[in-house]
Amino acid sequence: MEIDVEQYKKDLLAQGAEVVFSKTKNLTDTPFSYCGGCGHGVAHRLIMEVIEEMGITDKTIGVAPVGCAVIAYEFWNIDAVQAAHGRASAVATGIKRTNPEKFVFAYQGDGDLAAIGTAETVHTCNRGENIAIFFINNGIYGMTGGQMAPTSLIGMPSSTAPYGRNPDMHGYPLSLTNLLAQLPGTYYITRQAVNTAANVRKCKKAIRQAFENQKLKKGVSLVEIVTNCNSGWKMTARQANKWLEENMLSQYPLGDIKVPKTDN
Amino acid sequence: MSKEIKLLKGNEAIAEAAIRCGCDAYFGYPITPQSEIIEYLAAEDPYNKRTGMLVLQAESEVAAINMVYGAACTGKKAMTSSSSPGMSLKQEGISYLAGAELPCLIVNVARGGPGLGTIQPSQADYFQTVKGGGHGDYNMIVLAPYTVQEQYDFVKLGFDLAFKYTNPVMILSDGAIGQMMEKVTLSEQLPRETPDHEWTAKGKPTNRERHYITSLYLQSEVMEQKNLQLQAKYSEIRANEVRYEEIQTEDADYLLVAYGISARIARKVVQLARAEGIKVGILRPITLWPFPSARLKELAQQVKGMLTIEMSAGQMIEDVRLAVEGAVPVKHYGRMGGIIATPTEVFINFKKLFIE
Ligand SMILES: Cc1ncc(C[n+]2csc(CCOP(=O)(O)OP(=O)(O)O)c2C)c(N)n1
Ligand code: SF4
Ligand SMILES: [Mg+2]
Numbered sequence: 001m002e003i004d005v006e007q008y009k010k011d012l013l014a015q016g017a018e019v020v021f022s023k024t025k026n027l028t029d030t031p032f033s034y035c036g037g038c039g040h041g042v043a044h045r046l047i048m049e050v051i052e053e054m055g056i057t058d059k060t061i062g063v064a065p066v067g068c069a070v071i072a073y074e075f076w077n078i079d080a081v082q083a084a085h086g087r088a089s090a091v092a093t094g095i096k097r098t099n100p101e102k103f104v105f106a107y108q109g110d111g112d113l114a115a116i117g118t119a120e121t122v123h124t125c126n127r128g129e130n131i132a133i134f135f136i137n138n139g140i141y142g143m144t145g146g147q148m149a150p151t152s153l154i155g156m157p158s159s160t161a162p163y164g165r166n167p168d169m170h171g172y173p174l175s176l177t178n179l180l181a182q183l184p185g186t187y188y189i190t191r192q193a194v195n196t197a198a199n200v201r202k203c204k205k206a207i208r209q210a211f212e213n214q215k216l217k218k219g220v221s222l223v224e225i226v227t228n229c230n231s232g233w234k235m236t237a238r239q240a241n242k243w244l245e246e247n248m249l250s251q252y253p254l255g256d257i258k259v260p261k262t263d264n
Numbered sequence: 265m266s267k268e269i270k271l272l273k274g275n276e277a278i279a280e281a282a283i284r285c286g287c288d289a290y291f292g293y294p295i296t297p298q299s300e301i302i303e304y305l306a307a308e309d310p311y312n313k314r315t316g317m318l319v320l321q322a323e324s325e326v327a328a329i330n331m332v333y334g335a336a337c338t339g340k341k342a343m344t345s346s347s348s349p350g351m352s353l354k355q356e357g358i359s360y361l362a363g364a365e366l367p368c369l370i371v372n373v374a375r376g377g378p379g380l381g382t383i384q385p386s387q388a389d390y391f392q393t394v395k396g397g398g399h400g401d402y403n404m405i406v407l408a409p410y411t412v413q414e415q416y417d418f419v420k421l422g423f424d425l426a427f428k429y430t431n432p433v434m435i436l437s438d439g440a441i442g443q444m445m446e447k448v449t450l451s452e453q454l455p456r457e458t459p460d461h462e463w464t465a466k467g468k469p470t471n472r473e474r475h476y477i478t479s480l481y482l483q484s485e486v487m488e489q490k491n492l493q494l495q496a497k498y499s500e501i502r503a504n505e506v507r508y509e510e511i512q513t514e515d516a517d518y519l520l521v522a523y524g525i526s527a528r529i530a531r532k533v534v535q536l537a538r539a540e541g542i543k544v545g546i547l548r549p550i551t552l553w554p555f556p557s558a559r560l561k562e563l564a565q566q567v568k569g570m571l572t573i574e575m576s577a578g579q580m581i582e583d584v585r586l587a588v589e590g591a592v593p594v595k596h597y598g599r600m601g602g603i604i605a606t607p608t609e610v611f612i613n614f615k616k617l618f619i620e
Binding site for chain 1 (some may be wrong): 288291317318320322323324325326328330331332333334335338339342356357360364461465466467468469470474475476477478479480482560
């Protein structure tokens with residue numbers, strides 16, 4: 001059902017409601033088409049809020065991936081471009097190198113960033129491009145219907161590993177983020193989540209840091225955001241967040257992986 | 265003003281032309297026989313020493329074409345170059361550039377294939393270049409230089425056409441033109457400037473709607489409309505941008521159709537033929553897409569036969585046959601594997617096919 005957002009707002013206000021929170025202008029009024037409870041929507045909101053709060057909307061260009069967030073530009077009320085599957089960081093490189101005064105970020109899923117786009121990811125980081133990368137790790141290919149991702153956990157079922165990921169056959173969960181932290185071209189690398197209110201707040205700080213770092217021209221800032229894909233995992237949103245806490249976070253522990261050395 | 269003339273390799277001409285026409289960025293990955301393009305640019309160091317043009321060696325052809333895509337999204341004049349195996353890797357990116365209607369220049373200094381093939385020159389990438397190469401219904405404007413001067417001139421022409429139609433443009437050259445040295449009349453240095461095109465994504469000011477650049481249209485009807493719009497643009501290009509050269513066609517009884525290095529062989533063949541009293545002329549397509557089909561159709565009313573000379577098993581011949589619609593016999597002669605046919609060899613085969 002199509003919701004008339006404006007009418008809905010008006011009705012509520014007419015009923016005497018008070019505005020205590022309004023969404024950032026950097027999100028369009030198009031309702032998110034993501035599954036309820038999916039991390040993409042929260043991640044979008046945080047990134048868009050940070051851009052508005054920093055007052056850099058007119059200088060920011062986002063790069064959307066191929067994955068569930070392929071239509072991110074339907075929701076992001078900023079200038080954006082849609083990249084081929086896995087190539088967002090190369091596209092972001094092309095933008096930033098020719099427009100060094102702009103703020104540029106690539107937004108990518110785990111299949112996009114850590115499978116088909118591995119080479120672009122590694123080399124973008126190795127060149128130390130002054131961009132931010134937001135890496136949405138949900139351990140599965142959400143968009144295409146729940147196939148195994150490089151980040152899928154051992155034993156985790158998916159449509160292409162229906163009996164669970166078996167390392168003998170499928171290899172191991174890939175923590176590309178940890179590998180990237182080894183590269184001199186990365187400046188700030190952190191792993192966050194948006195499964196609780198407290199984590200959402202922390203994640204937003206990390207996103208802000210990633211944008212602030214672009215001014216320093218010291219290399220890539222990468223924020224991995226561990227999220228659920230309740231549809232792909234074949235769970236309810238609530239079950240999925242619980243499963244995330246119990247399983248994903250031991251493989252992908254939250255916290256900073258590489259932090260800038262302080263200058264003093 | 266005195267002309268500035270320089271002896272340049274075909275590949276160097278591409279690079280020098282890029283700097284002089286105000287190109288903003290080159291992204292590439294080394295491959296023979298075109299590595300001189302990035303090497304010349306690296307040595308010239310235009311970023312620091314000339315125009316501020318960025319030169320970046322990418323980790324692969326895939327990355328390079330996607331860097332071009334990124335720069336093009338912001339309205340910058342961006343280019344890449346490669347040779348055949350590398351062009352295969354760029355095809356997905358080219359399809360995206362065409363789908364998103366982004367201007368850019370792509371250079372293929374072609375070598376023999378299939379597979380890793382040979383580093384010797386070839387024209388066997390014709391199908392890949394003019395028939396799509398990547399997925400979906402799209403076309404690129406394809407320019408085929410046959411001298412080092414044209415190789416130089418087509419860089420600016422290519423960018424102009426790319427921005428005029430917001431469409432990728434390809435220079436389809438070959439290892440012979442890329443490697444040969446000839447005198448080139450250089451053009452003056454143009455400023456590197458980014459006009460404010462209304463389609464670019466450069467950051468959203470408060471006074472306009474957001475710009476987003478995509479080739480994704482999930483609804484069939486919208487996707488079809490997009491395709492129809494692209495086809496309308498391609499029709500306009502077909503109507504306006506066909507380029508070709510005719511050599512001694514006024515009285516010709518036979519027509520050679522050849523582009524690039526093969527057109528140079530064809531010129532010698534014409535001399536040999538005319539020395540024996542056989543009136544042969546040449547139609548040299550300069551744009552391989554759009555193809556000079558209409559003119560070929562006219563010439564089919566005049567000549568008794570057409571011979572395509574191609575360094576391939578015969579690819580352009582299909583377009584010539586389509587153009588003449590069976591009005592005259594169309595044959596092909598060519599060598600593969602990087603072998604450039606000699607004029608005598610072509611002439612002997614021409615006679616076998618048409619005279620004897
Ligand atoms: C070249 C290419 N190969 C495959 C696909 C199909 N495809 C689309 S999205 C996707 C996986 C996306 O997974 P991920 O990056 O993890 O994003 P998510 O949907 O989970 O957020 C695949 C395989 C494609 N669009 N292009
Ligand atoms: S399929 Fe998964 S990643 Fe995609 S919207 Fe649904 S929950 Fe989110
Ligand atoms: Mg995923």
